[in-house]
Amino acid sequence: MPVPAQNQQYENFIIRYKQNIHGTFPYESDDTFQIVNDLFGILYVPMKDVPELELSSYSYSSIPRCYTYMDTGALSASGVTRLHEHPYLQLQGKGTLVAVIDSGIDYLHPAFHNGTRSKILSIWDQELEGEPNERIPFGREFTREQIERALASENPWEVVPSGDRNGHGTRCAATAAGYRIEKEGFSGAAPESELVIVRLKQAKMYLRDFYLLPQGADIFQEDDIMLALSYVLRVAQEQQMPLSICIGLGTSMGAHRGEGPLNEYINSIAAFTQNAVSVAAGNEGTARHHYLKELNQSVREDTVELRIGEKENTRGFMMEFWGDSPGSYYMMIQSPTGEQLSVSTSLKNSTQELSFVFVETKVLVNYIPIERRTGNTLIFMRFLHPASGIWKLQIEERMPGESRFQIWLPVRGMISDETYFLQPSPDFTITSPGDAEDAMTVTAYQHRDNSLFIQASRGYNVKNIVKPDFAAPGVGILTASTEPGREFVPATGTSLAAAQTTGIAALLFEWALVRGNEPYFTGNSVKHYLSRGAVREAGEIYPNPEWGYGRVDLYHTFELLT
Structure with a gap:
């Protein structure tokens, strides 16, 4: 049987094991815990012992992010x-x-x-x-x-x-x-x-x-x-x-x-x-996977238009909304048929399920008003079998002053080219860990x-x-x-x-x-x-x-x- 790191029946969590509120502990690597360096370790937990995975239950950074390739006579030019x-x-x-x-x-x-x-x-x-x-x-x-x-x-x-x-x-x-x-x-x-x-x-x-x-x-x-x-x-x-x-x-x-x-x-x-x-x-830069909007005293609302392609219908996709602190952000999601459902700002510790009637689409949402590491608002959305067409996100910021929000779709290779923002921004598209x-x-x-x-x-x-x-x-x-x-x-x-x-x-x-x-x-x-x-x-x-x-x-x- 594969070790837990390779075993599909185990989930992985990145933890800061030196920041233990219970004091120091002589940590050692074994099958279920692997030390990376003097701050981070990887914890492997049997899937049967873990509640259903949702961002509201864990720190955002503890769930491993996923990465893919960045490529699709040069030496003389570099000297x-x-x-x-x-x-x-x-x-x-x-x-x-x-x-x-x-x-x-x-x-x-x-x-x-x-x-x-x-x-x-x-x-x-x-x-x-x-x-x-x-x-x-x-x-x-x-x-x-x-x-x-x-x-x-x-x-x-x-x-x-x-x-x-x-x-x-x-x-x-x-x-x-x-x-x-x-x-x-x-x-x-x-x-x-x-x-x-x-x-x-x-x-x-x-x-x-x-x-x-x-x-x-x-x-x-x-x-x-x-x-x-x-x-x-x-x-x-x-x-x-x-x-x-x-x-x-x-x-x-x-x-x-x-x-x-x-x-x-x-x-x-x-x-x-x-x-x-x-x-x-x-x-x-040209993927159209990023949306940016600056809000101020006179502009407090915005409508984001997102085209979803037919290839996404078989499975779905995820995307992340990040609103700068200390703003307070509200979101309404509108399907191509005009049906609107609101994202609750009060259900902070559970996954919301928005089920649309006129299209066979569910949107799972985690609303995190203050994400632990950044202090920003994170709205994590997963569209399950989304209907193709133009979807709209109506955003409202209710705190006075200037603020900014951004939305990122997955990188090329993780989503089809048919899904993109109609008014994208090429700025702030440096991928992680390049940032x-x-x-x-x-x-x-x-x-x-x-x-x-x-x-x-x-x-x-x-x-x-x-x-x-x-x-x-x-x-x-x-x-x-x-x-x-x-x-x-x-x-x-x-x-x-x-x-x-x-x-x-x-x-x-x-x-x-x-x-x-x-x-x-x-x-x-x-x-x-x-x-x-x-x-x-x-x-x-x-x-x-x-x-x-x-x-x-x-x-x-x-x-x-x-």
Whole structure:
């Protein structure tokens, strides 16, 4: 039987175990509790012992959020090639470690091995069943020795049965740290870095059901990503190597303030020496999944128009309303037939069920007037088998003064393109954990004409922290492929821009830490160096919500150092 972390009959909760009102307790990891770091732990509880999952009964941040992929000749544009070939610097990432936390890796791809020599130090596959040990709480771990034995074997999958079903993790790993392959005109940003890989397991069915997410899509849990971070940090500490981490995943869940367990963990990692985290900004800029309205003394009401497509009818979808504190918000939901039902503001500790008569639709609503972490009003809505057409949300704010509310639909891949707001806002569409303050949040641009990737999410975050931090090439860049008969293909997305930045951070670590030029270099140091060296167009104001501080140019960063 799978361990609780992999068992579909257990629910997962992220808890702040050090904030225990009953005093200190000697916590230890076991089958039902897994320590992530000195603040967070994961609690696994049998489903039969847990009341029906609803936000009113738990802290919003204790239920794992769900994440998916952020993607749909670039090194020269980033100034990387000139540093690879510089007669004195010759930075290629030697002595550094690059971690990719994603869908896995095709370890047989030539971008990751030279004959039977693999550049992969280890793989933790969370999907496979295995015996937990002191290094991994579930799944299976494969060492470089095992990977190289597989490379030399006639049946490598019998030796290391870990792969990459989607290819996203392989693309990110190759972009960050793939070997240089001259005949293909390909190189990763840090071709001499070593790799540590985590293949994330798929989100449990109870979370997909709770959030009404597609059953067949690749979707990952917040707590599993946190455990993956803990693992790669441990590997780097054991190897005494600087670590550059790539997270090419994102979600639109949350208040977009940079808060939540995963975001807080990333902030703590980036503050310490030798660790940097690069995160995709997201591809939500043109998705029409965000609505924004400013209210004031004279404008106290608003009507939000939402088009729901036919593809949503088979299952449904969720969305989140976040109203700024200290406002007091009231909502009426109107179906395409004109039928109106009000959301109660008094039923704070239970799930409201709004059943429409003229369309076969139910809307489950949790109204949380003061969400614990943000202090904002959260209205969490789940539309079950919604009728297609134009739905309206009538919003009223009854407290005098200025206020603002925002609504986010799920990101691309978690909802059909047929469902969107009729008057959307592209602002504040940076996905989480890209809204984390200390992450290096990277947007994508077309390096051939220096134009912004049209689908790229726009900043800032809701607390007005500059996001994205900068842009890197992410449109039509050559990277590794898992398609039969095609080793390298062009690919697009902010996850690839984040992957290239991951490799660039490894080059900076090589210069600063491996060569001893800056012995206390942190992830924040990397971010500030790259922000300062970014290329900015004359006449533009920087930072800005589209480009952050400009286009990454590592060579220019080194020019400023001199």
